[in-house]
Amino acid sequence: MSSAQIWAALQQSAMVGVDRLPLPQIFTQGADGTAPASQQALQTALAVSVGAGTGQAAALQLLRASGVAAVLERAGWLAGQGRSQTLAPLAPAPAPVPAETRPAPESPHLQALMREVLRDGAQDLLAPMFAALDGAGQRLPHGLLAQALEQGRQSVALRHWLTPVLGERGRWLAALNPQWSYAGGVEETADPEQVWQEGSIDQRLALLHGERRSGPAQARARLEASLKELSAKERAPMVMTLETGLSMADEPLLEKLLGDRSKEVRENAARLLSRLPQSGHSQRITGWLQAMLSRNAKGEWQIEPPEEGSKDWERDGIALQPPAYIKGVKAWWLQQMVGQAPVAFWIDTLGMTPEQLWEWSRRSDWKTALRQGWLAALRDQHDVRWIALLQTMDRDARVESLLPALLNQLSQEQREALWQAQLQQAKGTLIERINAIESGMPAVGEFSLSMSERLMDELDKALGGKQVTGSWHSWQADQALLACARRLHAAVLPRLARLWRKPSATAADLDSATDSAGGIALTPEQQARLERARLRPWDDERVLAQLNRCVDLRVALHAALSD
Structure with missing residues (x-):
């Protein structure tokens, strides 16, 4: 039987169906070391498919083996002359894609525009585009998912807006590529327990945020019960979900987290406790600051950090040893304490507005420490009374990062x-x-x-x-x-x-706009x-x-x- 006859018989079986017209026997006897490489590839792949015990129909085995052989041939696979060939067992097919729960925009014009924005990676357009889709309860079209997942891989900040509009196929694709694992997870319709056990980090964070809005105690209990099982990389952002619906009921857990082995978790717990003026953490910090405040002979407020630090400070996140780039250990202690104290403490204790506090600091030996501390505190404590002052600070990158969150209040x-x-x-x-x-x-x-x-x-x-x-x-x-x-x-x-x-201006229009008063000709520079x-x-x-x-x-x- 010639090679042409063999392939003709194979083609007929594939077209008619192997159940009705069985494959030529030459394909079921294993690889023939003397046959052409393409034929050996199909024989080997078919033998692996049958031998893997997949239980699939012969027709499906033929199609899968043909696909493997085609890829091997295109990749330049060379059969070994006179020696047996082995292939790794075929990987199981991925689970079917769940049904989509959201529609996608059908407009070809819109899809073309979205593809262009994704291709160019315009970050200032991608987040609003994803947010608009999410707000309308829609998802990305399937043809744009690979580009969108790649953009999310490159930009962590973009993932917050991207993941809600990936749809079921987007999560399915993400699970198949380790580089897109950030977007993998369970179906949108999964129950909360399945999301918590099997979902991606973003899905679990979204679950905690949602539960904090509807039942803060339930979310807190879920988080506390899982702390020992979570890595530090997971614990840190999950602790920050407590900011939704934050109350004194969260204080015991946050106080416990001040002793966590992860520095980022400890810092996040302190940040949240500083938003609770009645918490033990805030009371300790303001107590230390109160001891540094006094009035001079004129009745004016002044502040002076202590000469020595206290070991008691360390549990509340006050590092005694400053980084190498910080000059002045006392200023370093003061800056940290001001950054963790409730900003309302200064307004209430000194009886000053934010503008007056800023001016007061100008006259102090500790101006930089006070101002840096206040700006650090405002990162977490969105006190809108400071907006007017911050808007007067031109070209200050720290202020520009604070204003959006304050204005959002x-x-x-x-x-x-x-x-x-x-x-x-x-x-x-x-x-x-x-x-x-x-x-x-x-x-x-x-x-x-x-x-x-x-x-x-x-x-x-x-x-x-x-x-x-x-x-x-x-x-x-x-x-x-x-x-x-x-x-x-x-x-x-x-x-x-x-x-x-609009139509561009004509030459006559441009000439009429020139400065020709008195018929004075303009110099080339003018x-x-x-x-x-x-x-x-x-x-x-x-x-x-x-x-x-x-x-x-x-x-x-x-x-x-x-x-």
Whole structure:
């Protein structure tokens, strides 16, 4: 029987069905060392499939073996002449994908835009895109899952927004690739006990957060019962779930965790206890600080750390030995204590507003320690009384990281009242005011319709006419306009896009805008400055592409998800 005849017979069996037309006997006798490599590959793979005891039908065994042989041939597999060949047993097929519980957007246009954003990895668009899908109860289309999982692998911060919209197939895929294991887990419909036992770390954190909202005691008991089984890497973020619904009922567990073997767990427990002014931890810290405070002859408050540290401090997270980069051990002790004390202690004890406290620290020998400590405390204690002071601190990276969480404690109306005030103030250019507002916003969020229209009016005045108001030829200007594209209400975006999608100005229009008063001709340098002053952010092709992509994506999301 020639090779051509053998393969023709195999093809017929595959087409008709091996149950009706059995395979040629040559394929069931094991590998023939003298046969062509492709034939040996199929013989070997089929023998492994049959010998593995899978109990599968002969037709399925043939299909699987053919697939293995095809891959071996494409990979350049060489059969050993005159010696037996062995292959590892075929891996069991993965479990079927559970049925999806969420729909996916059907718009081909939207899917194409989402694919482009995923391909380019635009982080400032990915989180809002995932959040919009989640808010509408939808998931990512199957064709975008691999790209999305890869983006999540590269960005830990993105996973919070990504994992809820992966759907069942996304979790199924994640379980098959170790690099995507962060997104694996059980089905969305699984019961809480199964999620806790088998779910991913993100799923278990979500479960604890949910239980803390509905039944804080239940979540606390679940966490406490599992502490010994959890690694330090798991315990640290799980302890922070207690911030949801935090109360004095959590104090015994948090006090216990102050002695945990993990430094990060101990720090997280101290951070949470500092939010409870009546906790033993807070009382001890404020007691030590109270002993450092006194009034001078003029009745003014002053503070002086002790000359020696106390071993009692260490259990409450006060390190006695400063890091190498810290100069001054007393300042180091004070900074740590201020960072762990309730910020309300200072307002209540000294009778000062945050602005007055800041000024008071300026006159102290311990200004840096006090200010660093207050900013550290505000990271966990979102006291909105400090917002006005923080907004006066320009170009301070520490403050920029604090403002979003503090502003999030306010209602939408309260936040936008502050932003409206920033827009109306004379201080700074419109570009600077927009960037200041953007720096205080969270990763995901947009303006209300009224706020968006108010801001759009300002943009129209500055950029909508034949002449530009202000200088819009800078990186800061680019960022301000891109921030507007991300934050404006979707209903206002067509109006924003008209700024750059309207017909370009003619040469006559440009000539009429030149400074020709008195018929004075401009020097080349003056002409060059004038040309630069006319430039808008979208005159840069890169910025124009970003603007169009952002606007198109958000408009498409709004249209598809608001139906």
